[in-house]
Amino acid sequence: MDDMSSANLTRRETAARSATFNVHQIRVELDLRDATNPQQRGFGTTTTLKFEASATDSWIDFIGESVNRVTVNGVDVPVDYDGARIAVTGLVASNTVVVEATGRYSRSGEGLHRFVDPVDGETYLYTQYEPADSRRVMACFEQPDMKAAYTFIVHAPHDWQVLSNQSVVTTRVTNSGQTVEFAPTLPLSSYITAVAAGPYHRVDSTWTRGEQEVALGVFCRASLARHLEADEIIEVTRQGLDFFTDAFAFAYPWGKYDQIFVPEYNLGAMENPGLVTFTEAYIPRGAATDAQRGGRANTILHEMAHMWFGDLVTMRWWDDLWLKESFADYMGSHASAAATRFTDAWVRFAANRKAWAYQQDQLPTTHPIVADIPDLEAAKLNFDGITYAKGASVLKQLVAFVGEEPFFEGARRYFAAHAYGNTTLDDLLVQLEDVSGRDVRAWSKSWLETSGVTTLWLETDAAGERVLMQSDPRPHRLRVGLYDLIEGRLVLREQIELDIMAERTPVSLPAADLIVLNDDDMSYVKARLDEASVAAAATALSTLAPLPRALVWSSLWNATRDGEMPAATYLDIVRHHAPAEENIGLLSGVLANTAYTIGHFVPVARREAERTAWLAAAEAALDAALPGSDAQLAWARAFAAASAVSDASADRVRAILGGNGPAGLPIDPELRWSLITALATTGNSSEDDIADELRHDDTADGRTAALRALASRPAADVRAAAWDRAWNDESLSNDHLDAIIAGVRAGARRDLIARFDDEYFERIAEVWSVRSIELARRLVIGLFPGTDTTDAVDAWLAENQIAPAALRRLVIEQRDHLARGIRVRAAQ
Template identity: 60%
Template sequence: MNSANLTRDEVSARARALEVIGYRVELDLSGAPDLSQPGFATVTTVEFTATEPQTWLDFLGPSVEVVTVNGTAVPVEFDGARIRLRELAERNVVTVTATGAYSRSGEGLHRFHDPADGQTYLYTQYEPADARRVFACFEQPDLKAPFTFRVTAPAGWLVVSNQAAEDATLDGGRQTVTFAPTLPISTYLTAVVAGPYHRVESSWTRGDLTVLLGVLCRASLAGHLDADEIVEVTAQGLDFYAEHFEYPYPFGKYDQVFVPEYNLGAMENPGCVTFTESYVFRGKATAAQHQRRANTILHEMAHMWFGDLVTMRWWDDLWLKESFADYMGALACAEATEFTDAWVAFANGRKAWAYSQDQLPTTHPVVADIVDLQAAKLNFDGITYAKGASVLKQLVAYVGSDAFFAGARRYFRDHAFGNTTLSDLLDALERESGRDLRDWSRAWLQTTGVSTIHYDGAALVQSDPRPHRIAVGCYDFDRSGALVRVDQVALDLVDERTPVEMPPAALTLINDEDRTYAKVRLDERSLATAERSLDKVADPLARGLIWSALWNACRDGELAVSRYLDAVRAFAPSEQNVSLLSVIVGNAYFAVDHYVPEAQRAARWREWLDTAWSAMSAAAPGSGEQLTWARTVAGPAAHDDSRAAEIRALLDGAGAAPVGLELDPDLRWALWRALATVGRADAADLDGELARDDSAAGRTAWLGALAARPDPAVKAETWRRIFADRGLSNDQLDALIGGFGAGGRRDLTARFDDDYFAALEAVWSGRSIEIARRIVIGLFPLADSLGSVDRWLSSRADAPAALRRLVIERRDHLARDLRVRATNTGA
C-alpha cells in the first residue's frame, strides 16, 4: 500500500476516534536564502483526545528526529508518510521534531529565487493534502482545529499567516514571529508566506466590523501591482457577501498575496489568500484579463464562507465549496463590480470546460465518489467547478434567489466551523424554500452527462433527459438591422420530447439567458441566420450562446470545421466583447490544430494567420481587441512562417507596429517562440531577448522558446531534461513540455512515443502527483491512431487508478480529434 495515498475509509475511522484540540507549529525558515540548504526545521505540537490506543500523524519530509507522547520520548516509527503513535491516553499531547523539504513543484512550502534582484520568496500551497509536507498533522478536512504558528525567518522579511502577528522578536539577523491562534480550520487551509514581499495596506469597514486589507507581491513586480483596483474589487465583494450572507467575515484580517510559480489560479486560505502572480500584469491588460482577476478574487472570497467557515467532510463533497465559489464569483462580479457581463465569460469559458469534461468516459457526478487522495487531486475539474456552478445557477432559478440566500444563511449558522455533506445543504435549502430538492439533487448532482437540446419544428427534444427550467428566445431584425429578441417562451423540460409552438423568427435560441446546463443545437434557419448575421446580434450573452452552440456542434462533428472557421473569420474581427473574443480565437486555434484534416491544415494555418494579422492591424489603436489579436498572431505563426519577416521586424524595431500596440515582455516572448518554432529564430536571438527581459518570467519563456526550435537534438535534450532534471520548478517543466510539442511537429516528436508509454508508471510512482500529472498530460502523443495508447491500457489494468484516468481522458480527446477529422475530410 502507498502510505502517502490516504483513503476515505481509513481517515473516516481516524475521525471517529479523535478530536483535535489544537496545534502549535514552529518553523525555522532562517536558512531559506541559502539555496544549498534543501530543508527546514519543523516542530509540531498537537493536542487531541483519542478513543483508540494508536493512530498516526501524516508527514511527508526527509526525516523525523524526535517524537514525544505526553512528555515521553518514544521510538520514531516513520515510513516516509506516516508517523505511528501508540499507547495513547484519553487526552494526549504529541510533539514531532522533523525536517521538511523546500518545494520546487508548488506543493508544500515553495521556495523561489528571483533572478531580477537575487531575493528569495516562500509561500505554502496545501490543497488537497500537502500541509503534511510542512508540519506533522492529521491531514483530513474533518479534523478541524485552531493553529498557532511561530515562524523564524531572516530579519527584514515580511512574514504572513492566516492570523495577525501577536509577537515578534529579533535575534541578530533572525526574527521570530508568533501569530494569533486561528479559529478552527482544516489543515489544508493553513498558510505561511515569507520573504521581502512588497505590501500595500488598506481597510474595509461595515458597521462595527473593520477588516485590515493587504495586497502583496514580489518586490521586483511592485511597479506593476495595481493595488487600487484589487482593493476596490475586494471591498465590493465584502460588501456584496455581507449583504447576502448576513454572517460577518469571521477571519480577522484579509491579505491577498500574488506568488510566483503557482500551480493554481488562487487558494482560499482564510485571511491569507494566495494568487498566481500572472494576475500582476507586466504590460497592458485587456478588460477580459481584469474581469478574470476580479472573478477570481470574488471566487476566493466566497470560500471564506463556503469552504472555510463550513467545510466538506471529505473530498466527495468538494463541490460544496468549489461549485458555490464558482457561481458566487460570477454573480458577485456581475452584480457588484464594473464587470457586469461576467455571465458572458462564464457561458463561453467555464461552461465549455464543463461540457468537455462531462463527455469524457471518466466523467463523474458533481457529488463524486472519492475513495482516496489521488482521486481527490484529479477532481478539481470542470465538473466540480463549472458544471456544479451551472447547476447552482439553475437551482437559484428553481427555488428563487431569496430562498437560496436564506438557505445559505441557515447553512452558515447551523454549521459554522464544522463539516458537512450534501444532505446538510439540502436540508437548509428545503427549509427556506419549502421545496423537496431530493429529486432535483438526484437529477443534477448525482448523475453524469450533458443533455443536448434541439427544436424539431414541433417540440424541444433532449438527449439524456433531465429537468430543465429553460427559456427559448425568438430573435429578428429591427429597423436598424440589429438582431434583437422579439419574444421569449419559458417552459419546463422533463421528458425527451416537449411539444411547443415557437413564434416564427429569423433565429430561435434555445437556453436563452443561459439558465440551464445543456448543449443546444441551432435549427437550419437559425444556423443560416447566424452564418450570415452573427455580428448583428446585439446582446453579448445571446451572441456568446450562439458561438457556444456553433463550437459544440463543431467538436461533436455535426458542423463542418470549415463552416465554424469561416464564421470566425467573418465575425470575430468585429467582436468587441473581449472576453468572448478571447474564447472564439482560442477555439479557432484548437479547431485548426485538432479537427482540420492533415491535408488541409497548412492552408488553414495560413488563412488564420492572415486573419489575425489583418484584424490586429485594423483594430482600434490601444484597444483590448488589438492586443487580443496581437497575441492571437503568435499561435498560427508557430505553424506558418509566411509572416516571419514582418514579425521579426516588429520585434527588432525595424518595422512599424500598429499604432497603439504595446509590445510588452509577454507578447514579445510569444512572438519570439513562434519564430523559434518555425526555425526563424536561433539561440542567439533568444539570448538577446533574455538580456532585455532577464526576469523570472523571461527566463521561463526563454527556456520554452529554446525547446521549441525544430531540431532533433534540441528535442532529445528537452526530453532528457524533462525526465532527469529534478531541479526544475513546475513552471520550468511546463515551459519545456510546451516547447517540446510546439508547432505540432510529429516528424520530430513521434520517435519518443514508445518512451512515453514506457515511462508512465515510473513517473507516477517517482514524482509528486502535480509534476507527474503535467508530464502525463503534456507529453501525451497526438498520434494518428489509438494503437499505442490502447496497448498500454490493455496491458496495464493494474496501474494506479488516477494514472489510468489521465491516460483514458487523453485517449478520448485523441479519439474525438480523429473522429472529427474523418467527418471533415473533403469539407
C-alpha cells in the same frame, strides 16, 4: 521523490481516524532562517498536537526529509516513520504529541515552495496545501474533518515579511533573525492553513462595515511592485466584502484579509482564510485586457466566497468538494455582475467557463458533481470542470428553481447551523428545502448525483409540429429566444419560458430566423442551432446582444467539437465575425477555440491551408483593430500564436519586434516572447537571438519564456534534448517543466517527436510512482502523443489495468481527446 504508497490516504481510514480523535490545538514552529542558502534543502519544523483519543494507536501525517524525535505525553518514543506516516502508540484519553522533523523546500508548488528572484536575488517562500500537502510542512491530521486551532511561530531573516492566517502577536528580534508568533486561528482544516515569508512588497488598507474593521493587505515580490494594481484589487475586495456580508448575514470571521501574489503557483488562487494566495499571472507586466482584469476580479470574489463556503463550513471529505468549489464558482460570477464594474461576468461564464464543463462532462471519466472520492489521488484530479463550472452552472439553475432570496436564506441558515464544522450534501439540502418549499432532493438527484450533459435540439415531426428533443433527459427551466433578421441585424422578438422534462416535448414556436433554445443561459445544456439559425448566425452573429451572442458562439463551438458542424463552416464564421466581436472575453475564447479547431478538427490535407488563412485573417484583424484597444492586443496574441505554426508572416513578426508594429500596440514582454518563440519554432530565430532577448528581460518570466523558446527550435536534437530533460531533470520547477513540455510540442511538429511515442508509454507508470502528483500529471498530459490512431494508448490501457486509478484516468481522458479529433476529422 515520493515513492510511498502510504501517502495516498483513503476515505475509509481517515473516517475511522476522525471517529476516534478529537483535535483541539496544533502549534507549529518553523525555522526558515537558512532559506536564502541554496544548499539548504530542508527546514526545521516542530509540531505540537493536542487531542483526545479513544484508540491507543494511530498515525500522524508528514512528508519530509526526516523525523528526528517524537514524544507522546512527555515521553520520548522510537521514531516509526515510513516517509508519509508517523506511527504513534500508547495514546490515552487526552494526549500531547510533539514531532520534531525536517521538512523539504519545494520547487513543484506543493508544500513550502522556495523561489529565488533572478532580478534581485531575493528569496520568497509560500505554502500551498490543497488537498493534502500541509503534511509537507508540519506533522498533522491531513483530512478536512479534523479541524483545530492552529498557532504558527516562524523564525525568519530580519528584513522579511512573515505572514500567516492570523495577525502577529509578538515579534522578537535576535542576532540570527526574527521570531514571529501569530494569534491562534479559529478551527481550521489543515489544508487551508498558510505561511508566507520573504521581502514581499506590501500595500495596506482597511474595510469598515458598522463596528467591524478589517485590515486589508496586498503583497507581491519587490521586483513586481510597479506592476501591482493594488487600488483595483482593494476596490474589488471591499465590494466583495460588502456584498457577501449582506448576502450571507454572517460577519467576515477571520480577522484580517491579506492577499498575496506568488511565483510559480500551480493554481489560480487558494482560499486560505486571512491569507489568500494568487498566481502572479494576475499581475500583468505590460498590457492587459479588461477581460483579464475581469477574470482577476472573479477569482478574488471566488476565493472570498470560500471564507464562508469551505472555510467557515467545510466538507467532511472530498466527495463533497462541490460544497465549496461549485458555490465559489457561482458566487464569483454572481458577485462580479452584482457588485463590481465587471457586469458581463455571466456573458464570459456562458461562453468560456461552461465550455470547460461541457468538455469534461463528455469524457468517459465524467462523474456526478457529488462524486465518489475513495482516496487523495482521486481528490487531486477532481478539481475539474465538473466540480467547478458544471457545479456553478447547475447552481445557477437551482437559483432559478427555488428563487434567489430563498437560495440565499438557505445559505444563511446553513452557515448558522454548521459554523466551524463539517458537512455533507444533506446538510445543505435540508436548509434549502425548508426555506423554499421546493423538492430540492429530487433536483439534487437529477443534477448533483448524475453525470453527463444533455443536448437539446428542435425537430419537426411528420405532422409538421415542432418538438423539443433532449438526450439524457433532465428537468430544465429555460427560455427560448426568437430573433428576426431585420436590415442585417438580429433582433429579439420574444422569449418563451418552458419547463421540460421528457425526451420529447411538443412546443408551439412561431417561425424565426434565429432560435436560441437556452436564451439567458438559465440551464446547463448543449443547445443546438437548427439549419436556419446557423445561416442567420453566419450572416449577423455580431449584431446580437452579448449574452445571446455568447450562447450562439458556444453552440457553434459545441457542434464543431461534436462533429455535427464542419470545421470549415465554423472557421468561416469566425473569420467573418470575430474581427467585429466587441466583448473581449468572448473574443479571447473564440480565438483559442479557433486555434484548437485548426490543430485537431481540420483534416490533415486541409490543415496547412487553414493555418495560412487564419494567419492572414489574424494579421488583417490586428491591422484593422482600434489602436490601443483590447481587441488589438487580443489579435496581436492570436497573430503570434498563429505565426508559430506557419512562417508565412515571419518578416512581419520581425518588423513588430523591431518597433514597426501597428500604431498603439504595446509591445510588452509577454508579446515580445510570444513573437520570439514563434520565430524560434519556425526556424527563423537562433539561440543567440533568444539569449539577446533574455539579456533585456532577465526576470523569472523571461527565463521561463527563454527555456520554452530554446526548446521550441525545430531541430531533432533540440527536441530530443528537451524530451530527455522533461523526464529526467528533477531540478526543474513546475513552471520550467511546463516551458520544456511546451517546447517539445511547439509548432505541432509531430515529425520531430513521433519517435518518442513508445518511450512515453514505457515511462508514465514509473514517473507516476517517483514524482509528485503535480509534476507527474504535467508529464502525463503534456507529452501524450498525438498519434493518428488510438492503438498505442489502447494497448497501454489493456496492459496496465492495475495501474493507479488516477494515472489511468488521465490516460483515458487523453485518449478520448485524441479519439474525438480522429473522429471529427474523419466526419469532414
